Amino acid sequence: MDTLLAVRARGITKCFGDVVALDGVDLDVVRGQIHGLAGPNGAGKTTLLGLLLGLAVADSGRLEILGTPVRRALTVPEGVAGFVDGPGLYPSLTARQNLAALAALRGGDARSAGVDDVLDQVGLTDVADDQTRGFSLGMRQRLGLAAALLTKPRLLVLDEPSNGLDPAGKKHVHGVLTRLAADGTAVVLSSHRMDDLAALCSDVTIVATGRVVFSGPLSKLAAENRELDYRLATSDPRAARRLAADAAGIRIVDDAVTRHDTDALVVRALTPALDALVARLVHAGLALRELAPVVSPLEAAFLALTEPKEAGR
Numbered sequence: 001m002d003t004l005l006a007v008r009a010r011g012i013t014k015c016f017g018d019v020v021a022l023d024g025v026d027l028d029v030v031r032g033q034i035h036g037l038a039g040p041n042g043a044g045k046t047t048l049l050g051l052l053l054g055l056a057v058a059d060s061g062r063l064e065i066l067g068t069p070v071r072r073a074l075t076v077p078e079g080v081a082g083f084v085d086g087p088g089l090y091p092s093l094t095a096r097q098n099l100a101a102l103a104a105l106r107g108g109d110a111r112s113a114g115v116d117d118v119l120d121q122v123g124l125t126d127v128a129d130d131q132t133r134g135f136s137l138g139m140r141q142r143l144g145l146a147a148a149l150l151t152k153p154r155l156l157v158l159d160e161p162s163n164g165l166d167p168a169g170k171k172h173v174h175g176v177l178t179r180l181a182a183d184g185t186a187v188v189l190s191s192h193r194m195d196d197l198a199a200l201c202s203d204v205t206i207v208a209t210g211r212v213v214f215s216g217p218l219s220k221l222a223a224e225n226r227e228l229d230y231r232l233a234t235s236d237p238r239a240a241r242r243l244a245a246d247a248a249g250i251r252i253v254d255d256a257v258t259r260h261d262t263d264a265l266v267v268r269a270l271t272p273a274l275d276a277l278v279a280r281l282v283h284a285g286l287a288l289r290e291l292a293p294v295v296s297p298l299e300a301a302f303l304a305l306t307e308p309k310e311a312g313r
């Protein structure tokens with residue numbers, strides 16, 4: 001038993017009829033860490049998080065949560081909180097009443113359970129006495145997080161928590177998760193966008209069609225040297241295009257100069273070839289006005305790892 005690990009999964013497989021949702025998945029989540037689970041739609045994220053929450057049982061494999069092997073019964077493991085597919089709320093109750101009802105179910109009252117405090121933490125104090133019926137997706141997500149906080153979890157599991165969050169909501173959620181992790185709680189959260197996770201997570205596991213295609217520190221993923229697409233704008237687009245077309249290791253992927261007559265083009269290159277092109281442009285007297293990756297290096301790595309391979313390759 002490794003007590004440093006909040007989650008230790010080995011060879012987890014889960015099928016729904018003919019669909020293999022998880023195919024031999026390994027996952028380690030360290031206590032006090034925010035671990036991202038990334039993958040495109042249908043990759044198996046919700047299925048995996050459901051197993052951590054005891055909503056379903058794996059067909060095969062070993063799963064230990066907070067040091068305890070998960071048995072075949074459907075129960076939320078001790079110390080775990082969270083939700084998949086949105087939190088369950090009573091629409092006719094207010095936010096505060098929903099939380100008080102949950103506290104009562106566990107035999108506490110709202111005050112001792114800290115209902116006001118968790119509402120404040122997720123930024124819902126102002127709407128605490130509104131019925132949740134009218135809540136936006138982002139507000140529901142935050143109330144679900146508040147409900148999870150009431151249980152003081154040692155493992156918090158959140159499925160696509162960024163969905164529907166406005167910048168202020170995101171700030172609250174990020175703050176809450178960062179504080180929880182600093183206090184030793186393990187957090188696992190999923191997203192279909194790498195950029196969402198990059199702001200929060202130290203480690204990520206990327207799944208595609210039920211298999212892990214990467215697991216490790218974000219820094220390792222970002223450090224992989226791969227070709228990226230860059231938007232390049234200069235004072236003389238046509239000259240830039242000629243120089244780029246002649247340069248070694250540079251591919252023009254979106255010829256915006258001739259197609260849309262704008263002043264930018266998109267080139268695909270490794271960093272050294274790009275550096276050499278910049279030197280040539282400047283040497284030729286062009287002013288460089290913009291040079292930026294079209295998608296972030298992390299998002300590009302994610303896309304490269306998860307894009308379906310063409311048949312026969």
Ligand SMILES: Nc1ncnc2c1ncn2[C@@H]1O[C@H](COP(=O)(O)OP(=O)(O)O)[C@@H](O)[C@H]1O
Pocket residue numbers: 016019020021039040041042043044045046047048
């Ligand atoms: N209850 C279910 N019944 C049948 N198929 C399911 C069920 N849940 C998930 N699946 C299938 O399993 C795969 C993984 O789904 P899911 O875990 O929801 O992916 P993600 O959350 O990454 O989008 C998909 O092909 C999905 O259609």
Ligand SMILES: [Mg+2]
Pocket residue numbers: 042045046047159
């Ligand atoms: Mg999902």
